[in-house]
Amino acid sequence: MPRFHPTPDLDMHYRVDDYTDPWTEPQTILMLHGNAESGLAWYAWVPKLARHYRVTRPDMRGFGKSSPMPRDYPWTLDRLIDDFSALMDHLGISRFHLLGAKIGGTIEDDPNVSKMAVRDRELHRWWTSQARDQPSTQDTVDMLMDCIEQADGVMKEGIYPLGNKPIADVTAGLAPPLPPPVAEDWRHKYAELQTKLMSLSTNSKQLVAENSGHFIIIDEPEVVIDAIRQVVRSVRETAKLRGRNL
Numbered sequence: 001m002p003r004f005h006p007t008p009d010l011d012m013h014y015r016v017d018d019y020t021d022p023w024t025e026p027q028t029i030l031m032l033h034g035n036a037e038s039g040l041a042w043y044a045w046v047p048k049l050a051r052h053y054r055v056t057r058p059d060m061r062g063f064g065k066s067s068p069m070p071r072d073y074p075w076t077l078d079r080l081i082d083d084f085s086a087l088m089d090h091l092g093i094s095r096f097h098l099l100g101a102k103i104g105g106t107i108e109d110d111p112n113v114s115k116m117a118v119r120d121r122e123l124h125r126w127w128t129s130q131a132r133d134q135p136s137t138q139d140t141v142d143m144l145m146d147c148i149e150q151a152d153g154v155m156k157e158g159i160y161p162l163g164n165k166p167i168a169d170v171t172a173g174l175a176p177p178l179p180p181p182v183a184e185d186w187r188h189k190y191a192e193l194q195t196k197l198m199s200l201s202t203n204s205k206q207l208v209a210e211n212s213g214h215f216i217i218i219d220e221p222e223v224v225i226d227a228i229r230q231v232v233r234s235v236r237e238t239a240k241l242r243g244r245n246l
Helices: 039-049 077-090 103-107 118-129 138-157 180-198 221-237
Strands: 003-007 010-017 028-032 054-058 097-100 167-172 204-209
Touching: 003 077, 010 039, 010 077, 028 039, 028 077, 039 054, 039 221, 054 077, 167 180, 167 221, 180 204, 204 221
Parallel strands: 028 054, 028 097, 167 204
Antiparallel strands: 003 010, 010 054
């Protein structure tokens, strides 16, 4: 498997899957995994995406087959961003789609978000900052309440603050294992949050991953992939979201 040596302390392992037609110039997707994972987290996504894009899946430093880091390593997002930026420079790729999960999603917040309009940037930072691994307790409901308050803040500018920007909301079909009173409150607040997310844009659709809870990208990757492809198509064609699930 390919390896890249961006810094003296890192031997980065990565995979490139490209099954596009050899006479074309495919666009690239850089896929960033979350904490305690590796590029293998995206394994089920490759057959769906690699026929249409060049898919690059690095192992973050300290994870997978990349170099382990010492226990007292001074982790920073800037260091991780520099690693991935160096990798893309090494591959000769200057423009690419960035797809991240968990901390990989937070990394998305740096190089390109500064070019967004203020309200888009605030919404993006809110969304990527939400905890992905909250315990299944009352804390989960509290987190939902915070999300709802944040969404309300974005919507203060009026109805549909994001205009017609496409939003595909992939909703978990399975609730977390909660005590009955808490579970009922969670279902109510979760539904309220989805409604508010849909109200951010006139071009929004909801998809439900019926058999998944927290790990939708692993349990039902085809649902998320379909959502991403429909959003990209909507932007390119300046059209409403559409398709089998949308």
